[in-house]
Amino acid sequence: MSVRVRFAPSPTGQVHIGNIRAAIFNWLFAHHEGGSFLLRIEDTDLERSTPEAIATLLEVMEWLKLDFDEKPPLYQTSQVQKHLAAAQQLLAQGDAYKDNKGGNGEAILFRIPFDTARVPGVAEAGPAETLVHPEVPVVVSHKGVDYAGVSSKGKPAPGGATLAGFLNLVVKDTQDNTLFTLNDHLDEVKAGKEFTLPNAAKLCFTRRTITYHDIVKGDMTKPLDSLKDVVIVRSDGSPVFHLANVVDDITQKVTHIIRGDDHVENTFKHIMLFACLGAQPPQYGHLPMIVNAAGKPYSKRDGDAFVGDFRTKGYLADALVNYLSLLGWAPGDNREKMTRDELVEAFTLERVQHGAAQMDIQKLTNLNGLYIAEMPEDDFRKTALEWIATFDWGKTIDEALAAKVCTLMHSRTKVFADIAQWEYFFNDIPAYDEKACTKQLKDPTAITALKSLLEQFKALDSFDAATLEPIVAAATEAAGLGHGKLNQPLRVAVTGSAIGAGIFETLEILGKEKSVKRLEYALANKVVQ
RNA sequence: GUCUCCAUCGUCUAACGGUUAGGACAUCAGGUUUUCAUCCUGGUAAUAUGGGUUCGAUUCCCGUUGGAGAUGCCA
Numbered sequence: 233m234s235v236r237v238r239f240a241p242s243p244t245g246q247v248h249i250g251n252i253r254a255a256i257f258n259w260l261f262a263h264h265e266g267g268s269f270l271l272r273i274e275d276t277d278l279e280r281s282t283p284e285a286i287a288t289l290l291e292v293m294e295w296l297k298l299d300f301d302e303k304p305p306l307y308q309t310s311q312v313q314k315h316l317a318a319a320q321q322l323l324a325q326g327d328a329y330k331d332n333k334g335g336n337g338e339a340i341l342f343r344i345p346f347d348t349a350r351v352p353g354v355a356e357a358g359p360a361e362t363l364v365h366p367e368v369p370v371v372v373s374h375k376g377v378d379y380a381g382v383s384s385k386g387k388p389a390p391g392g393a394t395l396a397g398f399l400n401l402v403v404k405d406t407q408d409n410t411l412f413t414l415n416d417h418l419d420e421v422k423a424g425k426e427f428t429l430p431n432a433a434k435l436c437f438t439r440r441t442i443t444y445h446d447i448v449k450g451d452m453t454k455p456l457d458s459l460k461d462v463v464i465v466r467s468d469g470s471p472v473f474h475l476a477n478v479v480d481d482i483t484q485k486v487t488h489i490i491r492g493d494d495h496v497e498n499t500f501k502h503i504m505l506f507a508c509l510g511a512q513p514p515q516y517g518h519l520p521m522i523v524n525a526a527g528k529p530y531s532k533r534d535g536d537a538f539v540g541d542f543r544t545k546g547y548l549a550d551a552l553v554n555y556l557s558l559l560g561w562a563p564g565d566n567r568e569k570m571t572r573d574e575l576v577e578a579f580t581l582e583r584v585q586h587g588a589a590q591m592d593i594q595k596l597t598n599l600n601g602l603y604i605a606e607m608p609e610d611d612f613r614k615t616a617l618e619w620i621a622t623f624d625w626g627k628t629i630d631e632a633l634a635a636k637v638c639t640l641m642h643s644r645t646k647v648f649a650d651i652a653q654w655e656y657f658f659n660d661i662p663a664y665d666e667k668a669c670t671k672q673l674k675d676p677t678a679i680t681a682l683k684s685l686l687e688q689f690k691a692l693d694s695f696d697a698a699t700l701e702p703i704v705a706a707a708t709e710a711a712g713l714g715h716g717k718l719n720q721p722l723r724v725a726v727t728g729s730a731i732g733a734g735i736f737e738t739l740e741i742l743g744k745e746k747s748v749k750r751l752e753y754a755l756a757n758k759v760v761q
Numbered sequence: 762g763u764c765u766c767c768a769u770c771g772u773c774u775a776a777c778g779g780u781u782a783g784g785a786c787a788u789c790a791g792g793u794u795u796u797c798a799u800c801c802u803g804g805u806a807a808u809a810u811g812g813g814u815u816c817g818a819u820u821c822c823c824g825u826u827g828g829a830g831a832u833g834c835c836a
Binding site: 240241242244274276277280333334336337339341381382383384385387389390391449452453454455457458459460462463464465466467468470472473474477492493494495496497498500518520521523525527528529555558559560561562564565566567568569585586587588589590591592594595596597598599601605641643644645646704708715716717718719720722723724729730731732733734735736 | 762763764765766767768771772773774775776783784785786787794795796797798799800828829830831832833834835836
């Protein structure tokens with residue numbers, strides 16, 4: 233059977249970086265296996281899902297070139313009848329029951345099956361004991377075993393689990409006297425009878441576990457006595473995530489579920505749901521989380537963790553995909569900068585890391601710089617021009633001048649937002665950096681030299697780098713300054729900044745008129761006394 | 762509290778049970794006879810901790826510590 237995976241985000245606001253990483257891994261896996269990559273939009277949370285968020289999501293996926301198969305995507309809201317039908321099926325099979333636990337009306341709960349033969353991966357783990365607090369009575373019913381555990385300070389602690397967790401249950405009191413034997417009352421309990429047992433101190437039972445093989449994390453096991461029955465339909469009649477998710481995965485014939493770490497615990501329940509719904513559970517692979525620079529999970533407020541922000545800061549889609557692929561995964565041969573094809577070829581879930589990964593903006597930025605550097609000149613200019621146009625100073629510019637600036641600044645561009653610093657090429661008088669002025673425009677010798685340079689500039693016919701270099705060198709020497717010592721003062725006087733491309737190339741692009749004007753301006757206004 | 766999982770330089774990561782524990786980003790020093798960037802050279806920097814198993818442990822097992830997730834009529 234060919235591989236079918238899905239990305240199933242809920243469109244609530246911006247697209248989170250951790251979320252899109254899951255999409256990338258699914259996409260990579262699907263392509264590596266020659267399978268299908270599906271998109272399912274889990275928009276059942278009517279209060280938080282918005283059309284704008286859906287649009288944002290689609291936009292982001294298109295930007296990152298994460299194309300999906302079988303368009304249009306499956307919208308979960310269109311599947312509600314199927315979800316509800318599944319709930320009815322479970323109800324009819326006795327795998328679900330109605331309960332008014334929260335007091336809001338009757339909800340439908342999925343019952344972890346007591347007879348586990350249907351469920352793959354369930355095994356008996358041997359006898360087990362759980363201490364319970366005698367002050368709180370133990371209640372045994374078809375809904376589960378309700379009790380209070382004992383905290384380290386001897387106080388009652390919240391406890392309770394599904395009935396299936398307690399095979400061969402015997403409840404004992406502090407004197408070890410038997411209070412209740414489940415096997416004597418199993419049919420009554422299943423039929424709905426509730427037993428309330430005061431003064432219980434101990435639960436003795438045969439522990440059962442459910443195990444599944446996680447493609448990234450390995451074998452995962454959980455005891456049934458730490459599982460609770462789950463609400464699958466709310467009292468208002470709407471299906472809950474667990475049900476909807478599983479039913480949709482069945483209808484979309486998903487073979488591998490690759491999702492965030494935070495779903496591991498749900499997996500055990502989902503496998504049971506698949507089984508009770510008569511479907512073969514898919515394979516699972518859980519991705520580690522991405523955490524922020526503080527090592528904490530990204531909260532909804534971590535603005536810089538949104539994919540859209542990386543786009544507006546001028547990161548390239550390919551660079552972002554490349555970097556994100558490397559968060560929690562590595563090909564194993566020291567390659568880092570990789571094309572899509574190389575990533576697809578090398579990607580396996582088995583090599584995915586088990587622990588959380590921290591996002592490193594600097595490394596992303598460096599990688600982005602590498603991608604920009606290898607852009608063909610024409611592509612770079614085209615993109616850079618678009619960026620220039622987004623700035624106030626870039627609305628009306630000389631295209632020929634801009635083209636020259638692009639060529640000059642290409643290797644210096646790490647992210648396109650850096651282009652904000654190109655303003656001095658285009659305006660009349662640049663913004664002067666005070667620190668730079670203080671450092672470079674205070675030496676009287678240099679100032680005198682700049683003044684003489686200004687006069688020479690005025691007299692020049694051609695104003696290109698080759699002409700300027702010897703002139704500046706001569707002026708430097710004439711002033712008694714060391715080689716190149718006039719370059720920085722000249723740069724600050726003309727550009728306002730101490731950093732930039734080669735000064736002679738910069739002067740040439742600026743042209744005689746502007747250079748002279750700025751030199752005059754700086755000498756008149758910016759010299760530090 | 763209980764359950765599940767995780768742990769190699771600051772960060773991302775590599776290392777069939779045998780390596781001077783490798784690479785990249787960041788950082789530091791130097792070079793590319795002007796700054797910044799690119800490029801080149803070199804340096805600092807890690808197996809959380811205590812026990813086992815083994816001739817030999819980053820690797821396997823157990824404990825501890827630390828971290829994350831789950832424990833919702835959120836997804």
